[in-house]
Amino acid sequence: YGYQLANKKYWSGVDPLNFLPGSGRSEDRFVRAxxxxxxxxxxxxxxxxxxxxxxxxxxxxVPYGVSLPEAPNLSTTRWRVVAxxxxxxxxxxxxxxxxxxWVDFKKLDFSEGAHVRKLNxxxxxxxxxxxxxxxxxxxFSA
Structure with missing residues (x-):
């Protein structure tokens, strides 16, 4: 994480409206995000x-299906979640x-003894x- 923050600081001197790093490397994705x-x-x-x-x-x-032998730590993003x-x-x-x-947690029963539920x-x-x-x-037709 420290490395990511240092890399972000490096890119802070560049106008992000004109250029953002665009590779699939985690460092570039972190700067964009x-x-x-x-x-x-x-x-x-x-x-x-x-x-x-x-x-x-x-x-x-990372786009689905991306797998590069020279970048074994780069892998497809399979799930995205927002809590x-x-x-x-x-x-x-x-x-x-x-x-x-989505799941509205206010509508679920988390009390002791409540039924366990799963999402198919x-x-x-x-x-x-x-x-x-x-x-x-x-x-209509023109």
Whole structure:
């Protein structure tokens, strides 16, 4: 962590709006995340705040499937999570699924003797079959 902070200090002399380090190395991803976390929209709305944090995490994640023999410590980001401790919300996203899921901890029973629960993350979230007709929208041709 100390090395990351020293590297961030080194990059502080560069205008981040004109140039940010862009490699997949952890040092470069740390610098990008450090800049963007302070540049994104700051909001008290839990959904907006989570969206902003996810955008920073995605920007500094290692793309799915990246594996370089010369960089054995560089590995695919498989999960991204945001924990909103103020609103008691936990957001998660798998690199192999196009959607975010969330859990509202205020709606769970953590009392002694409460049932143990788990989330089935293998559920197909394809909503194609849930699309319904809408007569208020129409397609037009030019």
């Amino acid at each position: 450090s800049f963007y976390i302070n540049a994104v929209t700051q909001s008290d709305d839990p959904r907006i705040a989570a969206a902003a944090v996810f955008s920073v995490i995605r920007n500094s994640s 909103d401790q103020k609103s008691m919300l936990f957001y998660g996203e798998s690199a192999t699924s196009p959607n975010v899921f 993350l293998g559920v197909d979230m394809n909503c194609s079959g849930q699309l319904i007709p809408d007569t208020t929208l129409s397609f």
